[in-house]
Every structure is written in C-alpha cells, then in structure tokens.
Amino acid sequence: MTSAPNALRRSESSRHATLDAAMALCAEHGYGRLTIEAIAARAGVSKKTIYRWWPSKGSVVLEAIYEMGRQTANFPDTGDLQADLHTQLSAVIRLLTPPYRSALTGVIAEALNDPDLAAELRESLIRPYIAQFEDRLRRAQEQGQLHPDADLTVALDLVYGPIYHRLAFHLGLPEPSYLDTLIEHALRALAPGGRQAPT
Amino acid sequence: MTSAPNALRRSESSRHATLDAAMALCAEHGYGRLTIEAIAARAGVSKKTIYRWWPSKGSVVLEAIYEMGRQTANFPDTGDLQADLHTQLSAVIRLLTPPYRSALTGVIAEALNDPDLAAELRESLIRPYIAQFEDRLRRAQEQGQLHPDADLTVALDLVYGPIYHRLAFHLGLPEPSYLDTLIEHALRALAPGGRQAPT
Numbered sequence: 001m002t003s004a005p006n007a008l009r010r011s012e013s014s015r016h017a018t019l020d021a022a023m024a025l026c027a028e029h030g031y032g033r034l035t036i037e038a039i040a041a042r043a044g045v046s047k048k049t050i051y052r053w054w055p056s057k058g059s060v061v062l063e064a065i066y067e068m069g070r071q072t073a074n075f076p077d078t079g080d081l082q083a084d085l086h087t088q089l090s091a092v093i094r095l096l097t098p099p100y101r102s103a104l105t106g107v108i109a110e111a112l113n114d115p116d117l118a119a120e121l122r123e124s125l126i127r128p129y130i131a132q133f134e135d136r137l138r139r140a141q142e143q144g145q146l147h148p149d150a151d152l153t154v155a156l157d158l159v160y161g162p163i164y165h166r167l168a169f170h171l172g173l174p175e176p177s178y179l180d181t182l183i184e185h186a187l188r189a190l191a192p193g194g195r196q197a198p199t
Numbered sequence: 200m201t202s203a204p205n206a207l208r209r210s211e212s213s214r215h216a217t218l219d220a221a222m223a224l225c226a227e228h229g230y231g232r233l234t235i236e237a238i239a240a241r242a243g244v245s246k247k248t249i250y251r252w253w254p255s256k257g258s259v260v261l262e263a264i265y266e267m268g269r270q271t272a273n274f275p276d277t278g279d280l281q282a283d284l285h286t287q288l289s290a291v292i293r294l295l296t297p298p299y300r301s302a303l304t305g306v307i308a309e310a311l312n313d314p315d316l317a318a319e320l321r322e323s324l325i326r327p328y329i330a331q332f333e334d335r336l337r338r339a340q341e342q343g344q345l346h347p348d349a350d351l352t353v354a355l356d357l358v359y360g361p362i363y364h365r366l367a368f369h370l371g372l373p374e375p376s377y378l379d380t381l382i383e384h385a386l387r388a389l390a391p392g393g394r395q396a397p398t
Contacts, residue, residue, distance in 0.1 A: 032312040105311050108367050112308035113231040115299060118369040126368045154384050161360020168307050168363045169325045170317040185353050189388030 017043040018050055019064040023103055026061065031106020034061070058110050058117040061103050066125055069095065075132045081140040085159060085183050086176070088133075093163060093173050105167065130156060150190040158186040216242040217249055218263040222302055225260065230305020233260070257309050257316040260302050265324055268294065274331045280339040284358060284382050285375075287332075292362060292372050304366065329355060349389040357385040 021042035025034050036057050040047045054060045073091035076084045095104045111118040137155055140146040162182050166173055174182060220241035224233050235256050239246045253259045272290035275283045294303045310317040336354055339345040361381050365372055373381060 030312065100312065100314060109308045109311035111369065112304050112366075113229065113299065122369045126370075151380070151384075154380060157361035157364055157381060158357060158384060158388070161362075161364040162356035163360070164363040164367045165356055165360040167311075168367070170310065170321045171325075181350070181353060182356060185350075185357060185388040189357070189384040
C-alpha cells in the first residue's frame with residue numbers, strides 16, 4: 001500500500017471543483033469542445049483523479065447536471081398542477097438553453113452515439129425525474145385535478161415531448177405563453193371525458 | 200479553363216453513389232464513425248468531388264435522408280387522419296431506427312453541436328415535412344375530422360414530440376399500439392370542445 005487512504009477517498013471539494021469546472025467550461029465553449037484535460041486544469045485536480053471517479057466527460061457532466069437540477073428543477077406542489085408543470089418545464093428549458101452551450105443538450109447529443117452514456121443518462125438522471133413527475137400527477141389525481149384514469153406514461157410523453165421535438169429540429173424552445181398553451185393541451189388530452197363528441 | 204465542363208457538372212450517378220454509400224456506411228458502422236473518406240471510397244468518387252457538392256458529411260447524410268424520405272415518409276391522405284398520421288409517424292420511427300445506426304439520429308445529434316448543420320436540417324429537411332403535415336391537417340379540418348380552431352403548431356409538437364422525447368432519453372420508440380394511443384390523445388387535445396367540463 002503506497003497510497004494513504006485519503007488519496008483513494010473521493011474528496012468532496014475535488015468533486016465539487018470538477019463538477020463546477022465542467023459546467024463552466026460547457027457554458028463558455030460548448031460541450032463539444034470539453035475535454036477531461038480542460039476540466040482537470042480548471043478544477044485543479046489531476047486527470048487521473050477524474051478518471052478514477054468518472055469513466056468519461058459525459059459522466060462528469062451528467063453528475064453536474066444532476067446536482068444543478070436538484071437545486072433548480074424539482075417538482076413543486078402548490079396544489080395547482082398546471083402551474084407546477086409550468087415551473088418545472090421552465091427549469092428544464094433553462095437547462096437546455098442557450099443552444100450550443102447547454103451541458104444537458106451536449107450530453108443528449110453524445111448519448112445518441114454512445115450506448116453506455118445513454119444508459120447512464122436514462123437511469124441516473126431521467127428515471128428519478130420521471131418518478132417525481134408520476135408522484136406529482138398521482139397527487140393531482142387524488143386531488144381531482146387530473147382524471148383518475150389518465151395514463152401517466154402518455155402524460156410524460158405529451159408534456160415533455162414538445163420540448164425535445166423543438167430541440168431536435170431547432171424550432172425554438174417554448175416561450176412562457178406557448179408553454180402554457182402546450183400544457184393546457186396536454187392536460188386536456190389526458191381527460192378521458194374530453195371526447196370530441198361526448199355522449 | 201483546364202477542366203472540361205462535364206468535370207464541373209454534378210453527375211447524377213456520382214451523386215446517387217455518394218448518397219447510397221453514406222446511408223450504407225451509417226447502417227453498418229453508425230453515423231459517428233462515418234467519414235468523407237469512407238464515403239468517397241465506397242462510392243468510387245474522389246473526396247474532392249464530394250466536397251465540391253457538400254460542405255460536410257452531415258450535409259451528405261441530410262440529402263440522403265431527404266431522398267429516402269421522399270420515397271417512404273410522405274403524408275398519405277386516405278381520408279382517415281388518425282390512420283394517416285400513424286402511417287407517417289411509423290415511417291419516421293423507421294428512419295430513427297435502429298439506435299446508434301440511424302442516419303437521421305446521427306444528424307440530429309451532430310446538429311445539436313453545429314449551428315450550420317442545424318439550420319440545414321431545419322430548413323432543408325424538416326420545414327418541407329412541416330408544410331406537408333399542415334396541409335394534411337387543413338384537409339382534415341375541411342373534412343370535419345379536426346376542429347376548425349385546432350392550433351396546427353401545437354398539433355405538430357404534440358404529435359411528433361413523444362418520439363423525440365423518447366429518443367433523447369432512450370425510453371424506447373413507440374410500438375404500433377402505443378403510437379395509436381399517443382395519436383388518439385394528441386387529436387383529443389386539439390379539439391377545443393374537448394374540455395373536461397363541457398358547458
């Protein structure tokens with residue numbers, strides 16, 4: 001044993017410095033130009049230290065996004081489902097903005113070519129948000145704000161889909177008033193009573 | 200003038216060979232590994248020839264997708280809006296499949312880091328499809344299959360959004376029966392009469 005135990009223990013300050021450096025560099029130069037070398041230099045840690053904890057730059061950035069999202073993108077519960085969805089979706093849109101400088105957009109792009117990063121993106125970042133979303137919608141069902149038979153998988157796709165369709169094709173992420181329009185439509189779709197020709 | 204006029208004219212056979220080579224190589228190795236050099240070798244044309252006609256590999260692949268889409272992904276009009284959307288969306292899903300080998304997914308990923316390719320993707324590939332989509336929905340409005348006040352921009356986002364949300368986060372592209380469920384919901388959302396509590 002040539003290393004002291006502390007040298008192998010993940011230090012919180014180095015971890016935070018690494019995550020902060022990754023986010024700052026994405027914001028300055030875009031995810032595409034990010035390298036582990038640049039993150040290490042900015043954070044004042046060695047590349048070896050980074051590779052000990054993360055397998056790739058995508059993995060560093062995913063954890064940084066997760067930490068940022070914990071502070072900014074949780075689901076509120078004010079009792080008003082539409083308002084709460086607007087709040088959370090606005091936070092997601094901020095994470096995806098500005099184009100070509102968003103860490104989240106960079107990870108989404110890279111994961112489309114990288115099955116390992118894709119699995120990490122889905123399991124570590126997205127599944128916890130899906131669980132939060134479903135919890136929030138179940139409470140809305142209990143409170144009578146959402147039909148008890150509403151399909152929560154469809155709900156997720158209809159509520160979040162427009163953002164990623166617009167992101168993929170560079171159609172402009174929704175402004176607040178259009179976001180409201182989209183959420184209204186999605187919630188209307190989820191009401192099985194909302195048939196065109198009710199009997 | 201050292202070149203014969205023919206040497207500068209874009210030859211249809213070289214063009215087709217280039218587009219076919221790009222699609223074949225994407226399918227075999229994935230867009231990420233595609234190079235202009237490999238396309239040139241497969242197509243039996245020079246790199247110089249390719250660069251004379253296209254600024255980047257993304258641009259070659261976009262044109263190849265456009266050509267493929269013209270044969271497979273147009274909007275039918277059988278008079279049944281839901282069935283026609285299902286047909287067209289199924290074609291889009293095929294273009295996005297399989298994961299990590301789809302040329303369209305590769306271009307979407309690269310365009311998220313490349314403003315020039317993003318503009319070309321939107322203007323050359325996507326805008327024509329949006330125009331087709333809106334034409335089809337206007338005919339449905341004329342035929343009484345869709346409410347005359349339905350917002351066609353919202354329609355586009357709700358109908359196509361789920362595919363790109365699921366693509367971005369590797370949640371699995373919709374199977375036929377789930378695709379039907381999604382289209383039903385989106386069409387229900389577009390009926391302004393479909394309020395939860397009609398008066």
